[in-house]
Amino acid sequence: MAAIAAGEKGAKVLLIEKGDKLGRKLAISGGGRCNVTNNLPIDEIIKHIPGNGRFLYSAFSVFNNQDIIAFFENLGVALKEEDHGRMFPASNQSASVVNAMIDQLSRYRVKVMQNTAVKDVMYKDGHVHSVILKDGQEFESDAVIIAVGGKSVPRTGSTGDGYAWAQKAGHTITDLYPTEVPLTSDEPFIRTKTLQGLSLRDVELSVVNPKGKTIIAHRMDMIFTHFGISGPAVLRCSQFVVKELKKGKQKNVTMKIDHFPDINQEQLFQLFIKKIKEDPKKAIKNIFKGLMPERYLQFLFKKAEMDENEQGASLSHDKLRTFAGLCKGFTFTVNGSLSIEKAFVTGGGVSVKEIQPKEMGSKLMQGLYFCGEILDIHGYTGGYNITSALVTGRLAGVNAAAYSRNLK
Numbered sequence: 001m002a003a004i005a006a007g008e009k010g011a012k013v014l015l016i017e018k019g020d021k022l023g024r025k026l027a028i029s030g031g032g033r034c035n036v037t038n039n040l041p042i043d044e045i046i047k048h049i050p051g052n053g054r055f056l057y058s059a060f061s062v063f064n065n066q067d068i069i070a071f072f073e074n075l076g077v078a079l080k081e082e083d084h085g086r087m088f089p090a091s092n093q094s095a096s097v098v099n100a101m102i103d104q105l106s107r108y109r110v111k112v113m114q115n116t117a118v119k120d121v122m123y124k125d126g127h128v129h130s131v132i133l134k135d136g137q138e139f140e141s142d143a144v145i146i147a148v149g150g151k152s153v154p155r156t157g158s159t160g161d162g163y164a165w166a167q168k169a170g171h172t173i174t175d176l177y178p179t180e181v182p183l184t185s186d187e188p189f190i191r192t193k194t195l196q197g198l199s200l201r202d203v204e205l206s207v208v209n210p211k212g213k214t215i216i217a218h219r220m221d222m223i224f225t226h227f228g229i230s231g232p233a234v235l236r237c238s239q240f241v242v243k244e245l246k247k248g249k250q251k252n253v254t255m256k257i258d259h260f261p262d263i264n265q266e267q268l269f270q271l272f273i274k275k276i277k278e279d280p281k282k283a284i285k286n287i288f289k290g291l292m293p294e295r296y297l298q299f300l301f302k303k304a305e306m307d308e309n310e311q312g313a314s315l316s317h318d319k320l321r322t323f324a325g326l327c328k329g330f331t332f333t334v335n336g337s338l339s340i341e342k343a344f345v346t347g348g349g350v351s352v353k354e355i356q357p358k359e360m361g362s363k364l365m366q367g368l369y370f371c372g373e374i375l376d377i378h379g380y381t382g383g384y385n386i387t388s389a390l391v392t393g394r395l396a397g398v399n400a401a402a403y404s405r406n407l408k
Contacts, residue, residue, distance in 0.1 A: 001390045002145045002371055004101060005397025007108025011404055014139060015105065016131065017114045018148075018157045022105075023098035025149065025156040029386060030086070034094030037068040037390065038383035040085040049388060050239065051179065051347055051378035056388060058357035063394045065387050075100040086383050121146070121165040121368075128367035142407050143367040143400035147393060150346025150373040151176060162374045163349070169365040172351040174376045177246065178343030179239035182230035183255075183334040189299070195224035198295050204261040205233040207240045208254040208331070216240045219261055228334060229255075236380050239347055242337055252333035259292055259327050269324040276320075280313035287312045292327070300326045345385055349376040360396035367403055369396040 003015040015022075029035055038045055042060050046053040069087060072079055077100045078090040089096045105112060117134040121144055130140045146165060149158030163173045189195060199221060206217040220233035237255070244253045260268050275287050285308035288297055301308050304323040306315065340346060350370050354363050362368040371392035379385045 001101070001393030002147050002369075002397035002400070003110045004104045004108060005394045006145075006401040007105065007110045007397075009398055009401035009405075011143075011401035013108070013110040013401075014141075015110050015112045016116050016118055016133070017112065018117045018161075020115050022102055022112065022114070025153060025158065026101075026386075027094045027098050028153075028156065029094065030088060030383070032094055033088050033092050034097045035086050035088055035383040035386060036072060036079065036097055037065045037087045037387045038085045039065065039069070039081050039087055044085075045384060045387060048382065048384045049377065049379035052352050052376055053379065053388075055352040055355075055357055055377060056391065059360070059391050059395055062358060063391050065391075067394075068387065068390050071390075072097065072100065075104065084382055118161070118165075121168070123169055123365055123368075126366055128365065141367075142404040143369065145369040145371060145396045145400050146374055147371045147396070148374055150349060151340045152178065152343045152346045152373070154341050158346075158373070162370075166350045166370070166374070169362060169368055171354050171362065171364060174348040174351055175246070176340060176346060176348040177239075177242050178337050178340040178345075179242065179347040179378050180235045180345040180381050181238045181242070181337045181340075181343035182225065183228045183234055183238055183241055184336045184338065185228040185332065185334045187332050189332075190224070190226075190228055193226055195295060195299060196226050197224065198293060199223045199231065200257065200259065200293065200296065202261075203233065204258040205237055206256045206258070207237050207244070208256055209244070210250060210254075214256075215244070222257075227338075232381070235344065238337055238343075239378070241334055242347070245336060252335050254331055254333055257330045257332075259296070259330075265324050265328045268327060269321055272320055272324060276312035276315065281311055283309045284312055284315060285309065300330065303330070344381055345378045346373055347376075347378050349374050352376050356399075358395065359399040360392050361399055361403070367400075369400045371396040 003013050006013045026034060069079055077096050079087045080090045081087055118131055119134045120132045122129040128144045130138050132138050146162045148162040151160040167173055201221050204217050204219045205222055207215045209215050216237055218233045218236040222229055222231035222233040241253045279287055303326050304319055306319055360369050360371050372389040377388050379388060
């Protein structure tokens with residue numbers, strides 16, 4: 001996106017790609033369908049970028065999600081909207097997005113070097129001087145855009161190379177940590193794989209602090225795995241768990257599952273009473289069948305010390321209240337996450353305090369620009385990180401071209 005924008009503004013552009021193909025990360029995004037942006041209002045998009053999303057307000061005033069949609073439609077890539085505002089190519093193929101962008105590179109005569117690794121970025125007298133490749137070749141340049149991603153999904157080429165080049169220019173790299181990442185747990189039920197492979201739909205998952213207060217809650221699907229928990233609700237809660245653990249005061253973080261987020265505990269208890277009255281002689285496993293996945297139901301019965309074969313009529317109200325409490329708030333602990341390499345997104349990066357918010361230019365080094373995940377900006381999955389990458393890429397490209405033109 002940065003190369004296209006700079007090319008469109010008439011700059012002579014060289015795009016250096018470490019891998020053997022362009023747009024690899026774009027190609028695997030959105031489950032291989034490429035969720036190019038999100039159609040929600042700007043304020044909502046910023047809310048879905050908990051990592052310094054507010055920094056993007058200035059950028060969005062220049063180029064935003066609607067401009068991204070127009071950009072792709074002008075390239076002949078028809079888009080369609082799905083749940084939660086997610087925008088996908090109508091073809092359901094990420095290749096249609098990647099190929100359209102590659103065609104634009106050709107149109108603006110952007111020179112592309114693939115299978116080419118950068119060794120270093122050189123600075124001289126407070127401005128960018130050149131880029132040195134691993135094979136020793138040196139390219140002098142007025143402006144350099146660092147768009148190398150974070151440390152997540154290293155098979156796409158994002159191996160954290162850019163942080164050293166930014167630090168060399170005087171930039172602060174804030175703490176790096178995994179976000180949008182599955183969580184690990186050593187709870188006995190996880191170790192025994194009791195619930196492994198079980199999905200819960202449309203539940204509310206919360207992260208709870210040591211005082212019992214909810215830090216964040218997300219209502220989505222989740223899944224139990226052999227190492228802990230995963231799925232959309234878990235990915236969204238993950239950065240809050242990682243931040244709690246980073247404080248170092250606790251080895252475990254408590255999480256809570258509310259299987260019936262639309263009603264309160266008393267209403268749920270009354271619903272259970274009503275169900276029992278309708279068929280008092282039935283075993284409770286049959287009375288409550290269909291209320292939730294069978295394995296989760298059996299699991300909560302055991303937690304509430306209820307015998308699934310007991311008749312509804314003989315079940316004490318105390319036990320039923322305990323069961324309703326577990327349905328509304330089953331708590332368990334998590335003790336960490338998968339590695340930053342296994343995360344979908346990298347938290348932390350080049351401090352946004354040192355970046356011009358409307359240009360994406362460095363405040364410390366003339367001619368140096370940053371865009372995408374190398375910046376300390378991260379969002380939830382759902383088209384928010386790509387929106388941030390494409391918007392910052394556009395601004396970096398336009399302004400790097402203008403900077404270079406002004407030097408002539």
